[in-house]
Amino acid sequence: MSDVGLELEGERKRRTRRNYTRAGMGCLAVLVALAVLVGGGYVLVTAGMSALEGRFVQAEDFSGPGKGSVLVEVQAGDTSADIAGTLLAKGVVASTEAFTEAAREDPDSVGIQVGFYELRREMAASEALAVLVEPSNLLQSAVTIPEGLRVPQVVSALAKGTDFSARQFRAALRKPGKLGLPPYAKGRAEGYLFPATYQIRPDDTPVSILSTMVTRWRQAAQEADLAAAAKRLGYTSGELMIVASLVESEANRSQDRGKVARVIYNRLETDVTDGLLQIDATVNYALGRDLGLGLTEEDLNVDSPYNTRRYPGLPPGPIESPGDKAIEAAADPTPGPWVYYVTVNLDTGETKFAENYEDFLRYRRELQAWCQTSDRC
Numbered sequence: 001m002s003d004v005g006l007e008l009e010g011e012r013k014r015r016t017r018r019n020y021t022r023a024g025m026g027c028l029a030v031l032v033a034l035a036v037l038v039g040g041g042y043v044l045v046t047a048g049m050s051a052l053e054g055r056f057v058q059a060e061d062f063s064g065p066g067k068g069s070v071l072v073e074v075q076a077g078d079t080s081a082d083i084a085g086t087l088l089a090k091g092v093v094a095s096t097e098a099f100t101e102a103a104r105e106d107p108d109s110v111g112i113q114v115g116f117y118e119l120r121r122e123m124a125a126s127e128a129l130a131v132l133v134e135p136s137n138l139l140q141s142a143v144t145i146p147e148g149l150r151v152p153q154v155v156s157a158l159a160k161g162t163d164f165s166a167r168q169f170r171a172a173l174r175k176p177g178k179l180g181l182p183p184y185a186k187g188r189a190e191g192y193l194f195p196a197t198y199q200i201r202p203d204d205t206p207v208s209i210l211s212t213m214v215t216r217w218r219q220a221a222q223e224a225d226l227a228a229a230a231k232r233l234g235y236t237s238g239e240l241m242i243v244a245s246l247v248e249s250e251a252n253r254s255q256d257r258g259k260v261a262r263v264i265y266n267r268l269e270t271d272v273t274d275g276l277l278q279i280d281a282t283v284n285y286a287l288g289r290d291l292g293l294g295l296t297e298e299d300l301n302v303d304s305p306y307n308t309r310r311y312p313g314l315p316p317g318p319i320e321s322p323g324d325k326a327i328e329a330a331a332d333p334t335p336g337p338w339v340y341y342v343t344v345n346l347d348t349g350e351t352k353f354a355e356n357y358e359d360f361l362r363y364r365r366e367l368q369a370w371c372q373t374s375d376r377c
Helices: 003-056 080-089 096-105 107-111 125-132 151-161 166-173 206-223 226-233 237-250 254-269 280-287 324-331 357-371
Strands: 067-074 115-121 141-144 197-200 340-345 350-354
Touching: 067 080, 080 096, 096 107, 096 125, 115 125, 141 151, 151 166, 151 206, 166 206, 197 206, 206 226, 206 324, 226 237, 226 324, 237 254, 237 280, 237 324, 254 324, 254 340, 254 350, 340 357, 350 357
Parallel strands: none
Antiparallel strands: 067 115, 141 197, 340 350
């Protein structure tokens, strides 16, 4: 064969190899595409099966009423998911999904109240929900402390309204640093256990209850802008609290509180009574007795810094717990010239104010005449 023939034969073989290679690559591309389609189909099928399983597989849940006892708190702003998380953490429910599904099916679940509940461990989610939606299962008790109580009376009221003894509350009062008292209270809670109604939580202690009362006093002091008022009037915040306690003890009607406060300031700032406040409530406090009339000469001369008939100026501290209105009156006294006041009717609380001694004597005779017809004097 000639060289040309050999050359042509070689070229033919090379073309054949190139065509074979291109065909092979095309087949490979088809196989890869098929593999991708098949693989994609597998992924789609797997995802679809998982979704179906998620819809038909029941959330893990306990059965029955559970066992033991667990204290659970529902906090303000909690959603059903938040509550479910708390229950799961406490071992009450088996899964959050079980509880949220139960809540979704019960319209009463939106009315779950904030507070503490006693549940059991390993409860069926529906049974746990049944406890939470029933308001009577809310664990709390309320104690009302009225205005004008002294510390021993507050302690007595708290002991009656809680599971703690008076002795436990007295022990807590011996730890003033834990109660949040202001520095000017000098470690004494008198006047700073604010009168209000308190919800007692299951996890409360005597210290936490008393500190809550002091916190509530701080709120009242801030609302009255006590510190700024003291600076404006030329007194300390502690002195204004003493005045507030005197107002609480002396004023029987809301409209009289500001006037009583003004009389106290006028007596402190003028020489009409030589700085003597002459408030019988302070004498009773010095004697450790309840407020009232009928003080003897011996009583009025008791040697105590709280005896404002004997010692000029304010007593060393508050004599009882003032409420919002009394604190506001001490911070913002009614303008006026009065230096005397007399409650002329103890039933109605009617009080008359005077700027001279003659009018005071006239009002006192009016009280004496009223007392002739009443056994309250």
